[in-house]
Amino acid sequence: MKYWRKYHPEINVDDPRYHQVSLIYSILLIMLAYFSVIGVLNVTLFDAAHIAVYDFSGFVLIAGIYFYVSRGSNFTVAGWLVTGTLIFVLLAFIHLAEGRNYSLIWVTILPPIAFFLHGPRAGAWVTGIVFAYCGWFFYEQLNRGIPGDLSLGAWLNFIEVATAQLFLFRYYERSRREAYEQLQTTSVTDPLTGLYNRLHLDVNLNTLLSSSRHKGLNLSVLLIDVDHFKKVNDEYGHLMGDRVLCAIATLLKEAVRECDFVGRWGGEEFLVVCPETDSKEAMTLANRIVESIQSQPLVEDIYATVSIGVAEASNNTNLTAEGVLHLADKSLYMAKSRGRNRAISMLSADSFDNALSNI
Known part of the structure; x- marks a missing residue:
């Protein structure tokens, strides 16, 4: 050193x-x-x-x-x-x-x-x-x-x-x-979609979470998964699947604000980090993304839908970056279990467990 x-x-x-x-x-x-x-x-x-x-x-x-x-x-x-x-x-x-x-x-x-x-x-x-x-x-x-x-x-x-x-x-x-x-x-860009890669998202999520907590502000994340993406690859081929991912990436960039960070989390998953945003505002963005993607063909005549898990790290909690991502993953699981093509926000792990018991 x-x-x-x-x-x-x-x-x-x-x-x-x-x-x-x-x-x-x-x-x-x-x-x-x-x-x-x-x-x-x-x-x-x-x-x-x-x-x-x-x-x-x-x-x-x-x-x-x-x-x-x-x-x-x-x-x-x-x-x-x-x-x-x-x-x-x-x-x-x-x-x-x-x-x-x-x-x-x-x-x-x-x-x-x-x-x-x-x-x-x-x-x-x-x-x-x-x-x-x-x-x-x-x-x-x-x-x-x-x-x-x-x-x-x-x-x-x-x-x-x-x-x-x-x-x-x-x-x-x-x-x-x-x-x-x-x-x-x-080093910070996903080569396929041109979005930020996971490494850069990890670094920025930690930085923004620390900054939000210092300022007494909320931060929300959207974990996005393309529904039944394997079927797209099986039916149309992997090259066409890549074009679908690129089309979704373009729609995400158009939907988010300038201060938001959007990147490819891995495979057919994307992550949006929204600083100074509570869960209600994040849900509004998530629903807009769901509607935008399902309402139009992405490539030629191929349609797709997405499920989104929303999680909020409020200024009065001690959620770490790993914790807020874990909560977003649980919310995404709930969106999948409720039929996909929707956004779900869980404020805590307890609320997820309670909702799961009512299915």
């Missing part, structure tokens, strides 16, 4: 911020080590106390940023602080060396960090401005006749490499982000 997780336990490996935060802490630790070691060397070995003051000042600045990052979670501000400090260090080093001893080569570490922390657009601006300044500084040194390894050829090489880096890292970072977004979409 990353050591910085003790400061930010809420950031897991699947969090989009995980690698960004890891890079921020890595840069800070490297800079802390750099300033402390070089500062000591400048005092003890090189007799350059004036440069050591700069090194120790940098150490204090980086330590302050480290403290800020470890005590907060505004990683956008932290990222800019790290980038700004890195630019200051690089440019200060280049000025102190007057461009000699290949000091300009250090500025090439900026692009991957800037693009990773700030994205293709901001990264391109930051890198472009710094590279343009370095090119101007290099050219001014040539005009002043600074001796050493500075030459017009070296200046042209720097311009070429800087331009290539700017475009290459911008392209790489944009491609990386697009690939990551595609991977995220694939």
